[in-house]
Amino acid sequence: MNFWSKIKSFPKRFLGWIWRKKYYFLGAWAILFFVWLFCTPDEFFDDPTCTILTDKDGNILNARIADDGQWRFPPREDVPYKFKMAILQFEDRDFYEHWGISFKAFGRAMKQNLAAGKVVSGGSTITMQVVRLSRKGKSRTISEKLVEVFQATRMEWTYSKDEILAMYASYAPMGGNVVGIDAAAWRYFGRKADELSWAESCLLAVLPNAPSLMHLDKNRTLLQEKRDRLIDRLYEIGVIDKTEWQLALMEELPTAPPDLPSLAPHVIDKAIASGQKGQWVSSFLDSYLQNEVTNIIEYHHEMLEQNEIHNAAAIILDLETKQVLAYVGNTFDENNEHGNQVDVIKAPRSTGSILKPFLYAAMLEDGVITPSQLIEDVPMIISGYAPKNYNEKYDGVVPAHRALARSLNVPIVKMLKDYGVQKFHQKLNDIGLTTVNRPASDYGLSLVLGGAEASLWDLTAVYGNMALTLNNYEQGTENQFESFKLYAKSNPLNGKPFQPEAVWSTFEALLQVARPEEEGSWQQFNTSQKIAWKTGTSYGFRDAWAIGVTPRYAVGVWVGNADGEGRPGLVGVKAAAPILFDVFSRLDGTDWFAPPHDEMKELAICKETGFKASHICPNVIHVNVPKSCESAEVCPYHKHVHTTLDGKYRVNSSCELPHNMKTTPWMILPPLAEKFYKQKNPTYQPVPPYRSDCQFDESVKPLAIAYPKKESHIYIPTNLDETKSKTVFEATHSDAQAIIYWHLDDQYIGQTVGIHQLELIPSIGKHELRIIDQEGFETSVTFEVINE
Incomplete structure (x- = not known):
């Protein structure tokens, strides 16, 4: 076969060879197809990725490489x-x-x-x-x-x-x-x-x-x-x-590339810790507000650091969307020398006075008080606990709403005693304070003054839910506890809300929040929008709080040191309130809450005492109060007093004929309360003294022992020279010129006129202190001096 013949026959011979080897080729193609079928991995990329935190509009707030x-x-x-x-x-x-x-x-x-x-x-x-x-x-x-x-x-x-x-x-x-x-x-x-x-x-x-x-x-x-x-x-x-x-x-090429945003570092850390590392984390934060609040915190931080106050945090809740709009967990410090990496918003801190509105709302809800009911504001010792007002001054008696607005410690503790520590402890658990988890007996009466711990997250959420209670009532929706979300996988807040009428009255009191000028220039916090707000300061000046609400927003602020170091001047009204109102200045103003009219009732109230009016109250006003106030106490202070016709002396049937008597309803305060009340209310008229020829009414005593209290325990410390310190015992009398005679264990120890104070060094053990005035009125208390 010549060359050209071979060329012409090649296709036929090649196809024949292919046919003879067809099984080999089919096997090869099968293997090749099998390899092709499984030649790709299940996932082409398993590279680690950045964690990206975005705001509600998808803008980046922070990123971790x-x-x-x-x-x-x-x-x-x-x-x-x-x-x-x-x-x-x-x-x-x-x-x-x-x-x-x-x-x-x-x-x-x-x-x-x-x-x-x-x-x-x-x-x-x-x-x-x-x-x-x-x-x-x-x-x-x-x-x-x-x-x-x-x-x-x-x-x-x-x-x-x-x-x-x-x-x-x-x-x-x-x-x-x-x-x-x-x-x-x-x-x-x-x-x-x-x-x-x-x-x-x-x-x-x-x-x-x-x-x-x-x-x-x-x-x-x-x-x-x-x-x-x-x-x-x-x-x-x-x-x-x-x-x-x-x-x-x-367009020109980019020059220096911008830094990636680094807002909300504590939020991205929280997301990573919750299992969202390497993912897009879509938060509900507003980048504008997050940036504004961060700048506000840093601005105030520069001033606070001059007093060695290194940490602050703030949060904004949107009550319309139930979302967190801003979350600044701490101040910024690239060296992290002062615990700046700690997310203070979720950290339990001593509450100070920030729980007081919850007690006020609870007592209104249960009908224990009316908003204007007088509460005693006098020096007191209850089971060894001696609360004091911030300015160490007393009003004698003060309306409940004013005691809350002025954050007076003594009246609030008196209210807690009347309400019950165990009951209030349970209420705090009900409304969602997850960190109040010790037995009520561990806290005692200090529970309402900072004895408990709570987080800024929980507290702001509870205040926010109080506002939502009113919003839901106005909108006719179910009054349920809401969950505020930071991002999609946020943990919900569980609890039970207050009733709308109690919240309304509480917020009305918080609109008037004010402190004496010595406690801070609160008057500077004027704003075009109504804000119900409250401050708090923990014992030892370790934590300063300020929380405020409007129908649209709840804002919470905490200031202090992450390590718990206290600093002079670290009080809510001075350290936290300025930040609170700077934040509110960046938020849209809204109308105020509508009153829950169907849950309120017009009630006859004694104008002078704020209690439900009794039949002898001289001045009765009709006020819309929560329906529950129908069960509140009737005025105990107004009593019928029989005087001479000129009103100069008290008389009774033992010394005067009925037609020569004038019967008048009189507001009679306890002697100790009267002492302080008269100092601030010069128009107050104490009950006239009995005429000398009259027998006394033993049920009304013009004198009282201010200290020590009945069944109290007193510890007398030893001085550096190993001598015992003296204890000042104090009494009060409605007559400024009265003489009081003092007896300790039936032994006469002295007398006082005008200012009734006596220094004593009682021995260890139980004692009885008895005082008697020149008219024969007497009273006594028993107490015990202890070693420690």
Whole structure:
């Protein structure tokens, strides 16, 4: 057979050989198909990603770099239109037509390489580049290229074109340690990838081709030329119009890249701790308010540090959406020398007076008091506990709403004693204070003055839910306890709300919050909007609180030292209240709450005492109060007093005929309360003294022992010279000129006139103190002196 005959018969002989070897070829193809079928991993990328915290509009608040030191954001599911059009024209114009490889692109690459005399193009499709990126930058050899082709074709059968393009956009190198379009958009331009201009999108499209070009001080001309050519291409094919083309070419390359936002560091830390590391964390925060509150905290922090007060926190709750709008967990200190990394908002701290409104609301809810009912404000010792007002002054008696507004400790403790510590402890648990978890007996009467601990989160939420109670009532919706959310996976707050009528009366009192001028210039906190607010200061000046509510917002502020160190001047009205009102100045004003009329009732109230009016109260007013106040106590202070016709002396049937008597309803305060009340109320008329020829009414005593209290325990300390300190015993008398005779254990020890104080050093053990005035009135108390 000659040569040409062999050539002509070759196809037939070759096909015959194939047919004879068909089983081998089928087996080889089966193996090849099996390998192809399983040649791709379950997931192409398992690289660690950044944790990204966004606000309610998707703007970045904070970001934590990935564990491998790369700014690689969590992968996205779609590609912004501008970047999509740019990357397709620059990298793979036939992307939506090929099956993972493009022979047209290979041909074009070979032509470019031959013309340049070196490899300037590899002809890889976007799919092949995704495979190469997933294989962590293997060398560009022929064998590696075959692997890319093999896996790229399989990838096209597994994923849609848009999914593959999204992978490329998420993992393409963008210069330095920046990976993916999202990280690049924020690192280079300071905004979301969807908001990039055509020029910016084209710049990021050319970067993966040569990511080392992205330098601020070199290769800028070459980088701009590549970008501009891509812009020209988009104009040529009609993707952008002439105006967009001209504007895009005019844009300059970025210079110094902006820093990524670093707001809400404690929120992102909380999200990471809750299992959201490496994810997009969509919070409900408002970036504007978060930034404003952060700046307010830092502004006040500079002044507070002069007094060695290093930490502060603030939170804003939106009562309309039940979301947290701002969350500043602490002040900023790059050295973290003062516990600035601690999220104080969730930390239990001593409550100070911030719980007082809860007691007031609870007592109104149960009908124990009326809002204006007089409460005793006198020096007292209850079971060894001696509360004192902040200014160490007393009013004698004070309306309950004013005691709350002025945050007077003694009347509030008296109210707690009447209400019951155990009952109030249970109420605090009911409304959601999760950290009041010790037995009620551990707290005692100090529970309402700072003996308990609570977090700023819980406290602000409870105040917010009190406001929601009124909002729900006005809107006719169910009165249920709400959960405020910081981000989607936030833990809910559980509890039971107060009744709307109790909340309304409490907020009306808190509108008048005021302290004596010595306690702080509270008058400066004037605002165009009504705010129910309360401050608190813990024992030892360790914690300063201020919480305020309107129908739309609840704002909480805490100031102090994370390590618990107390500082002089660290009080709520001075340290926390200025921050509170600065925050409210950034919030929209709203109308005030509508009264819950159906839950209120007009009640006859004694004008002078605020109690339910008795039949002898001389001045009765009708006031809308909570319906529960119907069960409140009837006025105990007004009593019928029989006097001479001129009103100068008290008389009775033992010394005067009935027709020579005048019967008058008289407000009679206990002697100790009367003593302080007269000092601040000069118009108060004490009951006249008995005429000398009258027998006394033993039920009304004009004198009282102020200290010690009945059955109290007294500890007398030893001085440095080992002598015992003296204890000052005190009594009061309604007659300023009265003489009081003092007896200790039936032994006369002295007398006093005007100021009734006597210094004594009783021995250890039980004693009886008895006092008698010149009219024969007497009273006594028993007490015990203890070693420790």
